[in-house]
Amino acid sequence: MRVVAFVGPSGTGKSHRALTVAHDHHSEAIIDDGLLIKGTKILAGSSAKSEQNKVQAVKRAIFMDKAHRDSVKNALTKSKVENLLIIGTSDKMADKICENLALPAPAEYVRIQDVATKHEMNKARETRLKEGKHIVPVPTIELKPHLSGVLIDLPHRLFSHKQKKKKQDEKSIVRPTFSYYGKLTVSDYVVIDIVKIIMQKQFDVDKITDIRVRRPSDANKGMTIYLELVLFYGVNIFNVVKIIQNKIKDKVEMMTAMPVREVNVSIRSLSVKTRGEKS
Secondary structure, eight states: OEEEEEEOOTTSSTGGGHHHHHHHTTOSEEEETTEEEETTEEEEEOOGGGSSSHHHHHHHHTTOSHHHHHHHHHHHHHHTOOEEEEEESSHHHHHHHHHHTTOOOOSEEEEHHHHSOHHHHHHHHHHHHHHOOBOOSSOHHHHGGGOSSEEESOOGGGTOSSSOOOTTOOOOEEEOSOGGGOOBOOOHHHHHHHHHHHHHTOTTEEEEEEEEEEOOSSGGGOEEEEEEEEEETTSOHHHHHHHHHHHHHHHHHHHHOOOEEEEEEEEEEEEOSOGGGOO
């Protein structure tokens, strides 16, 4: 197994960028805060956020408990993970996780400074300190069985299409018992990263020139995603845009459990290069 460590001080935005870093390094699974995550599913482990104090949370995050450790080791074996991303606050923490889980030492250490600007890290730290927000790189619905807190007003449509919608049932807020971590939310960075990954698989798109996310004050109304693209000359613009809008809406809602109201796509220009010369 090849292990990549993604390290940086707490609150600097590592979990914002976990999906992108994992994708760039071909990592099939992520270990973050005591959880083993593959794709959009939690395969094993229990969240450090379920602990009642910081000391216990740290022990949970580095797999000091034998039962916790064994469950994750077994899941890694059964899922046949070959490339793993480990998120930690330091090289030492990442090394300790590898040691406790009997994994090879990290083949590479990716620093938060490598993928985020100083301004972005300061903004993430400010958000953590002022608003108490902490990000987990899985959909909210996946967190419910792994936190001892309660999931407030999760939309019933996520569980069953047959259930009728009740008033004020659109919020997706996890309230963990360990209040040190505060709110759990999904950052705009995560949404933008998801869109980038989707666009990399669109052969009719030459490049992305802009991505923006706008959220209304009333979260129930859903976010709007603005996308500016350069397409290859000769494609059916209407069909391509329709496919892109549907894919972005479906994937973002699936991975974040947050409603997407609109996906507005603007075509900046057409490229005369062949698809093999994609930027």
